[in-house]
Amino acid sequence: MGNAGRRAGLLRLGAAAVAAVLVAEVAVWALRPRDDVIDPVPVAEDEYFDPAQVERAEDYRSGQRLLFFATLAIETGLLATLALGRPAAVGRRLEALGRRPLLGAAAVGAGLSLALGLAALPTRAVAHERAVDYGLSTQGLGAWLGDAGKSAAISAAIAAAGATLLIALLRRFGRLWWIPGAFAVVAFAVVSTWLAPVLLAPLFNRFEALPPGQARSDVLELGERAGVDIGEVYEVDASRRSTTLNAYVSGLGSTKRVVLYDTLLDESSRAALRSVVAHELSHVEHRDIPRGILWVAIVAPPGLLFTGLLATGLAKRAGADPATPAALPAFALALSVTVFALTIVSNQLSRDVEASADARALELTGDPRGLIDLQTRLAEANLGDPDPPAWTQLLFGTHPTTVERIGAARAYELEAGRP
DSSP, rough: OOOHHHHHHHHHHHHHHHHHHHHHHEEEEHOOOOOOOOOOOOOOGGTTTTTHHHHHHHHHHHHHHHHHHHHHHHHHHHHHHHOOOOOOOOOOOOOOOHSSSSHHHHHHHHHHHHHHHHHHHHHOOOHHHHHTTTTTBBOHHHHHHHHHHHHHHHHHHHHHHHHHHHHHHHHGGGGGTHHHHHHHHHHHHHHHHHHHHHHTTTOOOOOEOOOHHHHHHHHHHHHHHHHHOOOEEHHHHHTTTBOOOEEEEEEEGGGGGEEHHHHHHHHSSHHHHHHHHHHHHHHTTEEEEHHHHHHHHHHHHHHHHHHHHHHHHHHHTTTTOOTTTTGGGHHHHHHHHHHHHHHHHHHHHHHHHHHHHHHHHHHHHOOHHHHHHHHHHHHHHTTTOOSSSHHHHHHOSSSSOOOHHHHHHHHHHHHHOOO
């Protein structure tokens, strides 16, 4: 390829990158909640948190961030090596797997997944041990490794299926593979969201229906007030591996459920518990899980187009046919770049969705003090940084900061004329 061809390829790649980001930003704007979101009043973290607690949280979170970036560097470096500078023996093996493209793709996909997991295991183990040292994890190293093994097996199976489908689409549709590929991504998002609560989550935790009592009565009463079909309400044995507090909504249709950590049920005040339940029910009322799937449907086509252009260029540079298993490391590297960038954009939507759920929760409970109690308890129990550095919030924040959420509760309180 001459200089003119390379320049044209780079222009196409740059245009695809810009288009993917622009479409993602437009999707965020189109799908962001339209109901009122409370503008938080300024709140200083030392109004609600002890300086020693904040310092400890900052120490923990800064260390975990460094380990996260180390893990990211290890995984990216391994993929870059396999995609561009792989040893001759690895290259020969990948070429040999091309004789049976689909079976070879499955083997390479699973192998890549396992290799990445193994390479990152040391830094992730250090992160786990730090969580134990700081009192967040109650899980021994052996049990943690057992969970890591389960996760690795599941990831390898998914990677094998995805790699097989990718090579099949490349062989059948050529440069237009990304069009049916986008439909496959959306289908996977729907099916995995539907089945994960009943197939995958029980592999790691025990879920039991929330028993009759005050907590269940509050859930049913708040659900009726919100006018939503709650589905199932479960308690999960989170305490078997963690001291953190949390709750979440998962599933679609028949698998829709609200899940409360047993640590949350055991250690939270009734006001805080009602606040978190109202927040999760707001996600159900606002159909936030389908909203997220719709965002994926919008960004998948341009995202996969960019992935394909980048991966094809990387594969050809390494002398690999893009439609063979030998090109899969290049596709994995390109996909990781795409997902990382688009996740930063999607976090904007997530923060808006969470702020909207907080506002609706305040309407359902009429109890801003309950939300403040909840946020202070969550930050203390989870060693959360109440006011993290702006760059980390911009890149990785999926929720408003703790001080912003407390500020929203204070604004609601002031608007209602309460002291």
